[in-house]
Structures are given as C-alpha cells and as structure tokens.
Amino acid sequence: MDMNKPEYLAPETLEQAFEALKNNPDGAMIIAGGTDMVPRMRAGVFTPELLVDLRLLGLNEIRDEGEWISIGASATHTDILESDLLGENYPALIEAACDVAGPPIRNRGTLGGNLVNASPAADLATPLIAYDALAVISGKSGERDVPISRFFTGPGKTILEVGEILVAVKVPKPPARTVAKFTKLGKRKAMAIAVVSAAVRISLDDDGKISQARIGLGSVAPVPLRVQEAEEVLEGQKPDQELFAKAGQEASNGCSPITDLRSTGDYRKKMVAVLVRRALAEAWENLQAE
Amino acid sequence: MTEITLNFIVNGAAQEVTTSPATTLLSVLRDDLKLKSPKKACGQGDCGACVVLLDGKAVNSCLVLAAQAEGAEVLTIEGLADDGKLHPLQQNFIDNWAFQCGYCTSGMLMSVYGLLLENPKPTREEIKTAISGNLCRCTGYEEIIEAVEMTADELTKHLSN
Numbered sequence: 069m070d071m072n073k074p075e076y077l078a079p080e081t082l083e084q085a086f087e088a089l090k091n092n093p094d095g096a097m098i099i100a101g102g103t104d105m106v107p108r109m110r111a112g113v114f115t116p117e118l119l120v121d122l123r124l125l126g127l128n129e130i131r132d133e134g135e136w137i138s139i140g141a142s143a144t145h146t147d148i149l150e151s152d153l154l155g156e157n158y159p160a161l162i163e164a165a166c167d168v169a170g171p172p173i174r175n176r177g178t179l180g181g182n183l184v185n186a187s188p189a190a191d192l193a194t195p196l197i198a199y200d201a202l203a204v205i206s207g208k209s210g211e212r213d214v215p216i217s218r219f220f221t222g223p224g225k226t227i228l229e230v231g232e233i234l235v236a237v238k239v240p241k242p243p244a245r246t247v248a249k250f251t252k253l254g255k256r257k258a259m260a261i262a263v264v265s266a267a268v269r270i271s272l273d274d275d276g277k278i279s280q281a282r283i284g285l286g287s288v289a290p291v292p293l294r295v296q297e298a299e300e301v302l303e304g305q306k307p308d309q310e311l312f313a314k315a316g317q318e319a320s321n322g323c324s325p326i327t328d329l330r331s332t333g334d335y336r337k338k339m340v341a342v343l344v345r346r347a348l349a350e351a352w353e354n355l356q357a358e
Numbered sequence: 359m360t361e362i363t364l365n366f367i368v369n370g371a372a373q374e375v376t377t378s379p380a381t382t383l384l385s386v387l388r389d390d391l392k393l394k395s396p397k398k399a400c401g402q403g404d405c406g407a408c409v410v411l412l413d414g415k416a417v418n419s420c421l422v423l424a425a426q427a428e429g430a431e432v433l434t435i436e437g438l439a440d441d442g443k444l445h446p447l448q449q450n451f452i453d454n455w456a457f458q459c460g461y462c463t464s465g466m467l468m469s470v471y472g473l474l475l476e477n478p479k480p481t482r483e484e485i486k487t488a489i490s491g492n493l494c495r496c497t498g499y500e501e502i503i504e505a506v507e508m509t510a511d512e513l514t515k516h517l518s519n
Contacts, residue, residue, distance in 0.1 A: 072380075073378050073380050074379075074380050075360055075379070076360075076362065076379030076380065076423070076425045078425070078428075099423070099426075101421075102421050102422060102423055102426065103403055103418070103421050106382065106420070106421045106422075106423065107401060107402045107403065107421070109380070110401055119379070119380065119423070121423075121425065121426060123426060146415070169403065169491060170406065170487075170489075170490040170491020170492070171416055171469065171472075171473075171487065171488055171490070171491055172403065172406060172409050172416045172417050172418045172469065172491045173403050173418065173421075173491060175412075175415040175416060175417050176417050176418070176421060176422065257490075258487075258490035258491075259404065259490060259491060
C-alpha cells in the first residue's frame, strides 16, 4: 500500500467518536466519503495515526424540522440532489450538488466533507451561504450553531476545534417569493473544480422590492466568501438588469482572487461581475416565470 | 499495525479478507481477490477506471477504504455475465465498437450498469451524466452512449414482453 497505515475506528455513537478524538488529538482524523481524504493520504499530505469513520452514526438524514430543514453531515451529494424536500426549498443547492465531479464521487462524497475540507472552491458552500444555513457543531461539551459564512477561517481551515464534529447543516426555509441560482465557471463541462462560482438569492416583499439578498462566491478568496456590500446594493430596490450589473460590479470589487493553476486573479475578478449579474438575471427570470 | 477482517459480498459470494484498514477497496479486489477488471489509474477519482458498484451505486474503488466496505455488496464486471453468457450491456459494447484499448471499459460498464439499475430508460443526457466521471481516450464516447441506448431498448422491450 502506498500510504501510511493508520488505525481505523468506526464508532457507533458520537460519544465514542469524541472519546477517540480526545485520546488522540494530534493523530486522529475524521473520514467520511473519503473522496478527498484518500488521495491526500496517498500524496502524504495527511498522515493520520487514526481514522475515525462517521459511517455508522446515522448522520445522513435529511429532515423537515418545521422552520428548518436539517441535512446530516454524512448525506452524500447524491442524497442531496435526489431529495425532493431539498429540491422544493433550495434549488440552488441542488444545482451545486449536480455540479460536483461525476456520479461515482457524488455517490461517496458528503456534505460534511465538502465543508470541512474548507476548499475555497467547495461547491456546496456558496448556496448554503446564500440560504443563511447554520453549521451544527457537536462536541463533548455540547452543540453549537455557526453561520456557514463564518465557518471557514482559511484554506483548509474551519472554526471546528479539536474534538468537535460537524454533524449537520440547518437551513431555514426561505420566505415566499424567493429565488436563488448557483452558477459555476469551470474548465470543462463536467468534473471541473470551479474557476469561479457564485450563488445568489433574492427574496421580494409585497411591493416587489428586494427585501433580502445574499451573494456567496467560490474560488475568489481564501474562504468561500459572502459579499455583503453587493447584497446591500440590491436590498430595498426593485430588481432590474441595471441593478444586477451594479451588484455584480460591487461583488467583483469586494474580492481579491489569487492566480493559480486554474486561472488568473484578474480574470476571476472580471468573471465575478459577470457570473453574479447572470445568476441574478436568471433567478429573476425564474421568479417572473412562476 | 492492527489488521482487520473484512466481511463483504463480492459478485454474489461472501468473502473474508484480512487486510490493513486503510488499504483501498481497489487493492483488495485486485490483489486479494484477484479480480482484475477494476483498473488502477489516476488514484484520485478523476478517471473512473476503477469504478465498481458498492451497494448498487457506482463508486471509485480507489477512494473507498477496505474497512468502509464492511458488510457491503460489491459488483464488478466479473459478476455481470450469467453462466458464461455476456450481459446484454457487454454484448452491445462489443457489437457497437464501444471500446478500443479497453482500459476505461470496466469502469465505464459499471457506471452505466449502475445507471440502468436505477433508470432503465435513460435519456441521452442522463447517459452522458452517468459517464461524466469516466474518461475514454479512444472512442469519443458516441459508441458508448449508443451501446447503452441499445441495451436500454432491449431490456425494456424484454420486460414488456
């Protein structure tokens, strides 16, 4: 075998998982679908002494909780995109899940893995930012909820403390007259990691003005980014193409992407303005068609 | 290093394998069980040459740890033929020139077999989506898509007769 050989544990309760993490704070790592962990172990980026596998904890449930929908951290991308409950409430999340790699990865890769890996390009992060989702974090001392927009602290880094586990994501049901859209620019039609991605949501009040706007951007900052300045351009206004272009420009001003092997910083910055404008226009078109 | 004893079902038969838990399912299938159809290629989930069905779903076996397959049912090409008679999907791949070098074929077949299990009459777009995680350097994909369409036609006709 071409990677280090960690011990392996599949705990049957969260308490056992906490215990394992506590007893080996430096060497234990959590594994879920493994689609990212395994290649990184093989490349020697991760060299865990112990793998704690969440697969027996039943954390894959997608549950209607009235005001919220709770998505278990072990739900796979396939679970998400096949869920009618999620499809009815969060179409932009489904669009993002459909865009993650190909079916064999989507059948294994999990929501929790996509978020905890904390890639700035994580496809599920931006729609969850747009829908005001909360990360449900569990630890020995109890549970806490953190807005997804504050969950990421740097590339590969999250707010999770040693011994804590992301167990679910809770998404509020959107208000009436809400539309959202996820859009991604990649180098090929399938299997592409985003050059830039954007998720937008607008909710309208009775006068047809935008009461709430959310814009999340991927691959343009050290973390999936919420751009409040651009949201403020939209809020309180009646939607039109000019306004969308202005919000796109503001979103572009609000980020300073880097140049890497997938694209240049300059190109990304320009594309943010385009993607945000287009996503808003498409979302708006969908709302009018309803 | 603790070894684990893995019990699972491969192509319909119960198997017991003692291995290190971080060995991949791909290595167990190829090296322990001598099932050579899943291919080792990119090792990152990009190419799809190692795709097998795990509990009915297409997965990259190079990204699944052996320990994670405990209790699961695995299906590889070796389990498709029925008593020496090729599955219609295999026969249609042959008849339709749906492979040339053959390196992608095992994974490609399992991806589309998984599709047909869930969706016996897929559209062209659904077929394309199902193989979006499988790279083929030779065929240009058209013949593969046609072989799947042909199989879906045959199997649904067969069912309705």
